[in-house]
Amino acid sequence: KDYVEARRLSGAAAAKGHIEAQTLLGHMHLHGEGGEKDLPEARKMHGLAALQGHAGAQVALGTMHFIGSGGPIDFTESRRWYGLAAAQGQADAQANLGQMHVYGQGGPINYGAARRLLGLSVAQGQADAQVMLGKMHFNGEGGPTDVVEARRLLELAAAQDHAGVRAALEVVNKASDERRAKETSDADAMMALLLAEDTEEKKKGAAKSKKNKKKGGAKSTSPPSATPPTSGGGGASA
Structure with a gap:
């Protein structure tokens, strides 16, 4: 690879407004390929390409504003450039912008927007977004606690050897282990309660049945009804 020649050719094309050349030249200035690092020039080149809508340049420019590379830190500008790239479906931009929404950098905290952006990035396999x-x-x-989903996402990132x-x-x-143990304990306690209630109901039923049986088999102790004798046909003579 001849980085010096690549830098020269990219510079010539970038001067004519070639968007890919501007992006490449910005990258070479940023990393010192084909010459000395020149962070202000890198920011300038990425800025020119970003203005033409190059998503990669927009992400690079957003990051330079975020960390203060080649100029001052500016979270508002960083958020703006990430937003433009994210709207084009750029996974890194979606992940970075999502994190800025989580921490309230360059604007208010917005967990709902963060979840949406991170979800889009996760769908493209972006490890930072998964974490x-x-x-x-x-x-x-931004939603209910879900330990199972948290574990699934972190395992996806681990599979990519995310630091x-x-x-x-x-x-x-x-x-997750503690939650399962609690659920098991709660289930055992509920089962014990149900068994206790069932046993108590059976006891009550048995007692009631015994009482009814005893009542039905007992002899009556009430006195016989006193029926007055009927009067004879003749009355007493005077």
Whole structure:
């Protein structure tokens, strides 16, 4: 590879407004390929390509504004450029913008928007989005707590060898085990309660049946009815 020649040719094309050349030249200035690093020039080149709608350049420019590379930190600008790239379906932009919504960087916290953006990025297999969305499900941010879904997402990121996800996965696994243990304990307690209630009902039924049986078999002790004797045909003579 001849980075020096590539940088020269990219510079010539970029000067004519070629969007891919501007993006490539910005990348080369950013990483010092074919010459010295020049972060302000990298920001400038990415900016020119970003204005023409290049999603990759928009992401790069958003990141430079976010970390203060080649100029001051500006979360508002970072959020704007990530937003433009995210609208084009760029997975990294969706992940980065989602995280900015979670932490309220460059604008208010918006968990609902964060979940939506991270979900779009996750659908494209973006590992950072998998981790962040997994944490949101675990913490119940922007929706109900869902330890099972959190675990699934973190395992997807772990399968991509995402740095730092192992510790988060251990926390989720522990919480998942505790939840299962509690559910088992609650189920056992409920079963014991139902059995106790059933036993009590059976006892009451048996007692009632015994009482009715005893009542039906007892002799009557009430006195016979006193029926007055009927009068004879003749009356007493005077």
